[in-house]
Amino acid sequence: MRYILICLIFTIIFSCRQQPIQYASGRIEDVFEQARKENKKVFVLITDTSCGICNAFAKKLDSINETKKILNQDYICYKANITDTAMTDIAQIVKCPSFPFPYFFDKDANLLAFGFPNNKNFLIDDLSKIGISEYTFREMFRLPITTLDYKKLVSLNMKAYLMMKEGHHDSAYQLVKASSEIAVYPYNIYLANQLSAVGTKESNAWIRQLQKPQFTPSDEVIYDNLIDNIAFSENQNELPETGSDSVSYTFVETKHECGIINQGANYTFAFKFLNTGKKDVVITKAEHSCPCIELKWPDQPVKPGETGYIRGILHAEQLGRFSREIYVHTISSKVPMRIVVLNGQVI
Numbered sequence: 001m002r003y004i005l006i007c008l009i010f011t012i013i014f015s016c017r018q019q020p021i022q023y024a025s026g027r028i029e030d031v032f033e034q035a036r037k038e039n040k041k042v043f044v045l046i047t048d049t050s051c052g053i054c055n056a057f058a059k060k061l062d063s064i065n066e067t068k069k070i071l072n073q074d075y076i077c078y079k080a081n082i083t084d085t086a087m088t089d090i091a092q093i094v095k096c097p098s099f100p101f102p103y104f105f106d107k108d109a110n111l112l113a114f115g116f117p118n119n120k121n122f123l124i125d126d127l128s129k130i131g132i133s134e135y136t137f138r139e140m141f142r143l144p145i146t147t148l149d150y151k152k153l154v155s156l157n158m159k160a161y162l163m164m165k166e167g168h169h170d171s172a173y174q175l176v177k178a179s180s181e182i183a184v185y186p187y188n189i190y191l192a193n194q195l196s197a198v199g200t201k202e203s204n205a206w207i208r209q210l211q212k213p214q215f216t217p218s219d220e221v222i223y224d225n226l227i228d229n230i231a232f233s234e235n236q237n238e239l240p241e242t243g244s245d246s247v248s249y250t251f252v253e254t255k256h257e258c259g260i261i262n263q264g265a266n267y268t269f270a271f272k273f274l275n276t277g278k279k280d281v282v283i284t285k286a287e288h289s290c291p292c293i294e295l296k297w298p299d300q301p302v303k304p305g306e307t308g309y310i311r312g313i314l315h316a317e318q319l320g321r322f323s324r325e326i327y328v329h330t331i332s333s334k335v336p337m338r339i340v341v342l343n344g345q346v347i
Helices: 002-016 028-038 052-063 065-074 085-094 134-141 147-165 169-180 186-197 205-209 217-223
Strands: 041-047 075-081 101-105 111-114 249-251 255-261 266-275 283-287 293-296 307-315 320-330 337-346
Touching: 028 041, 028 075, 028 085, 028 147, 041 052, 041 085, 052 065, 065 075, 075 085, 085 101, 085 147, 085 186, 085 217, 111 147, 134 147, 134 320, 147 169, 147 186, 169 186, 186 205, 186 217, 255 266, 266 337, 283 293, 283 307, 293 320, 307 320, 307 337
Parallel strands: 041 075, 255 337
Antiparallel strands: 041 101, 101 111, 249 266, 266 307, 283 320, 293 307, 320 337
């Protein structure tokens, strides 16, 4: 009797201890198939197992009992390691800008949320509290769309990918083409080209009219040579915004060479732009992640035909060559952010 009682106590103790997060194996299409069968959502953690921060974050998730319970009960969890070629599809679909980065989908491949909760602990009971600001989104993802449109973009391409794997090529192509109306990025270009190659009835001539996308450093990691063999337009000029009343502006220079600056000096600079459209240009924000740069921008709308300036001071503190990106945000729906760059050397 005592033996049975002791066994019962130990059973209760161990059953109360929560299991670590259970991550599914295989490819992302296997994960969604399992989610549909079990009527669960999908949690994707895009990571790099050689990254200390990534491993620390995964460990932190396992230490938060409430989060761990929700993930194990309500989600099929998938840890996509970008160094494993069998797992890179999902990172390419979402255009993952950094690692680790979490994504939440429903079983039908609709992106519900992405990013981190607005709390110290990674609490996920309310997905509406998970996300990043519009400014941060533009700077990280380099897409001229809102976070809401990004969710639609990813959902369409995730569904297209799954349909392609199931052999529904024409339906998949229609989803990819619809996604291109939101934004064109390396993966929907690649997917459209792949679907054309396997015999879809649709033409991919629209791809040849595109400029080749410029890769960010994170794009270089996840896309590598994915679209190297695709023929793009040779015209690499900046595309104008559409619409007779659209906002349009052009920087006189997008790269400013500061030359050699003495350490400790304060270097002043200015980026001049011209309003080439028919509506006022309103600069809502200009920023840089380094506190070594102070920025000022027009506090009044810049009228059509007039010029404006993004002015700043660079505090030359760190020795060596530098290249600093400055993010200029506007109310334009087509080009909500542009990037200008400071180059130079501190001695």
